[in-house]
Amino acid sequence: MNIKRRLTLKFVLQLAIAGTVVLLIAGITLFWMLQRFVEISITRNFASVGLEQLVESSWIGKDGIQFTPSLLEQVKKNQGWLQSLDENGHVVSAYNSPNDIPRQYGPGELVAYWTGVQPFPYELGVWIQQKNGRLYTLVYGAPNRLDPILKQVKEGALPVADKQLVLPGALAGEISTAHAFIQLIDSTGLELVSYNKPNAVPSQYTVQDLALRTLYSERYGYRMKTSYDEQTGRTWLVGEPNDRWATNTGKKPLIPEEAEVLLIGSGVMFAVLLVLFILLSLWQAHRFGSPMLHMLVWLDSIGNAVYKEPVDRRGLHPSRTPAGKWRRRYRIFAEVMVSIEKLSATLQRDQAMRELSENWREEWIVGITHDLKTPLSSITGYAHLLAEPAYDWSQEEVRKFSATMLDKSAHMDMLINDLAMTYRLKAGILPLETMEVELNVWLEQTLVQAAADPAYGKQRIVFHAAQTDVRTRLYTPWLERVVNNLTANSLLHNPSDTVLTVSLFASEDNSSITIQFADDGDGMDEATLSRLFERYYRGTDTASTSNGSGLGMAISKGLIEAMGGRIAVETKLGEGTIIRLIWN
Structure with missing residues (x-):
C-alpha cells in the first residue's frame, strides 16, 4: 500500500473515530438532559409523570412490588405519599402515607376523591397500568393547599379600595408561606383586587387564557384553582408556583431549571469537545508532525552536505527502534524515509565518487603532463641540436632527428586528441x-x-x-x-x-x-x-x-x-x- 492510500486510510479512520466520539458525547449529553427534564417534570407534576415512571421502573420482589428509591425520595420531597392497590381496592403497599387516608377504597369512593366530587384533604393522582400480566393501581397524594385557601378566601376576604384585599391574619401568613397569590376578576376577566400577585401573572384574562392556565399549569409556572360566583359573575383565583422547592425554601432560581439544564449540558459538551480537540491536535502533532519535522531536518542536513540521518540527544535515530525497525509513528512515512535514505546514500556515494574522480583526475593530469613533457623534451633536444651552429650534421643524421621529432609530435597529437575526444563524448556527440x-x-x-x-x-x-x-x-x-x-x-x-x-x-x-x-x-x-x-x-x-x-x-x-x-x-x-x- 503506497503512502497516499495509507494517509487517506489513516485520516478517514481518525475522522470516523473522532466523529463517533463526538456523536457519543452528544448522545450522552442529550440523554443526561432528557433525564434531567424528566426529573424536573416529575418534580413539578408527579401525579402524571412520576406515577408512570414508578410503574415502568417497578419490579416484583419477594416482598411484593418494589419501586425505584430515587422516585420514592421524590415523593417524600414533594411532601406526598403513595399507595398501591389491588383489584379489590385494598392497599397492598404504601410509602410515607399519613394516618388520615383510607386503607381500602370502594369502587366509587376513589373516583369521588380523585375527581373532587367528595372532599379530600389531598390532591390525588391515579395511574392504572398492566405490567407482567398484572393490573397495577397507584394512588399518589400531595398536600392540597389551594382548595382550603380558596374556601377561606371566599368566606373571609373583604375587598377594599385601591384593589387590595383584607385577609385574616392566619390566612395571610399561610398565603405568604406558600408563596401563593389571590385574584378577584369580574365577568369580563378584568382584575378587581389581588393579593401577593407576582409580576408574571396577568391582570386581565380571556376565556381561553384562563382555561389554558388552569388546565396546563406546567406551561405557565403556576397552578391555579378558581371559584365562580353566579350571582355577581365574579371569579376568585388562587395560585401557587409549580416549583415545590422554591415554594418550600422561599427562593426562586435566577433562570428556569430547563434553561439551566440546557446551559450546563451544552457547556459541558462543548468543554469536553474542546479538550478532545486539543488532545487530538496534540496527538496529531506527535503522530504526524514529529516524523515530518524529522524529515525536514534531514533534508536540511542533506542541503548542507551532511548525508546521515539526524540523531537525538542520546545519539539514536528517532525513526527506528533499537532493533532497527520503524517506530509506529514513522511507519506510515516508511516509503518517504526509504527514499530519503536512498537519496542520502546516492549523494554520499556521488560525493565520494567526485572526490575519487578528483584524485584520479589529479593523478591523470600528473601522468598526462609527464607523457606530454617526455616527447616534448625529445623534440626540444633535437631542435636544439639541429639549431646548434657548432655542429655540421649529415643528411642521414638530420633525417634521423626529424623522424624522431615527427614520432614524438604524433604521440603528443594523439594525447591531445584523446583528451579532446573525452570531452566531446561527454557532451553527447553523434x-x-x-x-x-x-x-x-x-x-x-x-x-x-x-x-x-x-x-x-x-x-x-x-x-x-x-x-x-x-x-x-x-x-x-x-x-x-x-x-x-x-x-x-x-x-x-x-x-x-x-x-x-x-x-x-x-x-x-x-x-x-x-x-x-x-x-x-x-x-x-x-x-x-x-x-x-x-x-x-x-x-x-x-x-x-x-x-x-x-x-x-x-x-x-x-x-x-x-x-x-x-x-x-x-x-x-x-x-x-x-x-x-x-x-x-
Missing part, C-alpha cells in the same frame, strides 16, 4: 556520417594494418570471420579507433607471448552483431575491472609505456555507445580477458 560496410572484409583489413605495428610483434593477432556477409551502417573512423585501442591494450599490457583472437558473430538478418576480442594474457582483478572505463583511471603507471593516454577504454566505450552499441567485459586474473562490442 557520428558525422555513417556508411555501409561489410564487416568481415573491413575488420580483416583493419587488423592487418594494426598488426603491422612493430611494437606488437609478429603473428599475435588471429581473426575469425563470420560465416556469412555482415553488412551494416557504422562510422568506420570511430570503429577503427576502438579496434586499435583494444588491440593495443591486449598486446602492450600483457606478456609478449599473448595472442589476441578477434571473432565476428552475426544473426541471419544482421540485426544482432558482436565483435569479440579475446586474449590469453594476465587478465584483470575486480578493482581494475570496476574502474576500467573511468576517465581518469589508468591501469598502469605513466612510465610503463609511452603508447597511451590512459583514456583509451573510456573513449572506446563512449564511441561504441554513440554508434548505438554497448561494450561488455569478462575477465579473470591469470586467464585472460574477453571484450565484446555488441549491437542488437
Whole structure:
C-alpha cells in the first residue's frame, strides 16, 4: 500500500473515530438532559409523570412490588405519599402515607376523591397500568393547599379600595408561606383586587387564557384553582408556583431549571469537545508532525552536505527502534524515509565518487603532463641540436632527428586528441556520417594494418570471420579507433607471448552483431575491472609505456555507445580477458 492510500486510510479512520466520539458525547449529553427534564417534570407534576415512571421502573420482589428509591425520595420531597392497590381496592403497599387516608377504597369512593366530587384533604393522582400480566393501581397524594385557601378566601376576604384585599391574619401568613397569590376578576376577566400577585401573572384574562392556565399549569409556572360566583359573575383565583422547592425554601432560581439544564449540558459538551480537540491536535502533532519535522531536518542536513540521518540527544535515530525497525509513528512515512535514505546514500556515494574522480583526475593530469613533457623534451633536444651552429650534421643524421621529432609530435597529437575526444563524448556527440560496410572484409583489413605495428610483434593477432556477409551502417573512423585501442591494450599490457583472437558473430538478418576480442594474457582483478572505463583511471603507471593516454577504454566505450552499441567485459586474473562490442 503506497503512502497516499495509507494517509487517506489513516485520516478517514481518525475522522470516523473522532466523529463517533463526538456523536457519543452528544448522545450522552442529550440523554443526561432528557433525564434531567424528566426529573424536573416529575418534580413539578408527579401525579402524571412520576406515577408512570414508578410503574415502568417497578419490579416484583419477594416482598411484593418494589419501586425505584430515587422516585420514592421524590415523593417524600414533594411532601406526598403513595399507595398501591389491588383489584379489590385494598392497599397492598404504601410509602410515607399519613394516618388520615383510607386503607381500602370502594369502587366509587376513589373516583369521588380523585375527581373532587367528595372532599379530600389531598390532591390525588391515579395511574392504572398492566405490567407482567398484572393490573397495577397507584394512588399518589400531595398536600392540597389551594382548595382550603380558596374556601377561606371566599368566606373571609373583604375587598377594599385601591384593589387590595383584607385577609385574616392566619390566612395571610399561610398565603405568604406558600408563596401563593389571590385574584378577584369580574365577568369580563378584568382584575378587581389581588393579593401577593407576582409580576408574571396577568391582570386581565380571556376565556381561553384562563382555561389554558388552569388546565396546563406546567406551561405557565403556576397552578391555579378558581371559584365562580353566579350571582355577581365574579371569579376568585388562587395560585401557587409549580416549583415545590422554591415554594418550600422561599427562593426562586435566577433562570428556569430547563434553561439551566440546557446551559450546563451544552457547556459541558462543548468543554469536553474542546479538550478532545486539543488532545487530538496534540496527538496529531506527535503522530504526524514529529516524523515530518524529522524529515525536514534531514533534508536540511542533506542541503548542507551532511548525508546521515539526524540523531537525538542520546545519539539514536528517532525513526527506528533499537532493533532497527520503524517506530509506529514513522511507519506510515516508511516509503518517504526509504527514499530519503536512498537519496542520502546516492549523494554520499556521488560525493565520494567526485572526490575519487578528483584524485584520479589529479593523478591523470600528473601522468598526462609527464607523457606530454617526455616527447616534448625529445623534440626540444633535437631542435636544439639541429639549431646548434657548432655542429655540421649529415643528411642521414638530420633525417634521423626529424623522424624522431615527427614520432614524438604524433604521440603528443594523439594525447591531445584523446583528451579532446573525452570531452566531446561527454557532451553527447553523434557520428558525422555513417556508411555501409561489410564487416568481415573491413575488420580483416583493419587488423592487418594494426598488426603491422612493430611494437606488437609478429603473428599475435588471429581473426575469425563470420560465416556469412555482415553488412551494416557504422562510422568506420570511430570503429577503427576502438579496434586499435583494444588491440593495443591486449598486446602492450600483457606478456609478449599473448595472442589476441578477434571473432565476428552475426544473426541471419544482421540485426544482432558482436565483435569479440579475446586474449590469453594476465587478465584483470575486480578493482581494475570496476574502474576500467573511468576517465581518469589508468591501469598502469605513466612510465610503463609511452603508447597511451590512459583514456583509451573510456573513449572506446563512449564511441561504441554513440554508434548505438554497448561494450561488455569478462575477465579473470591469470586467464585472460574477453571484450565484446555488441549491437542488437
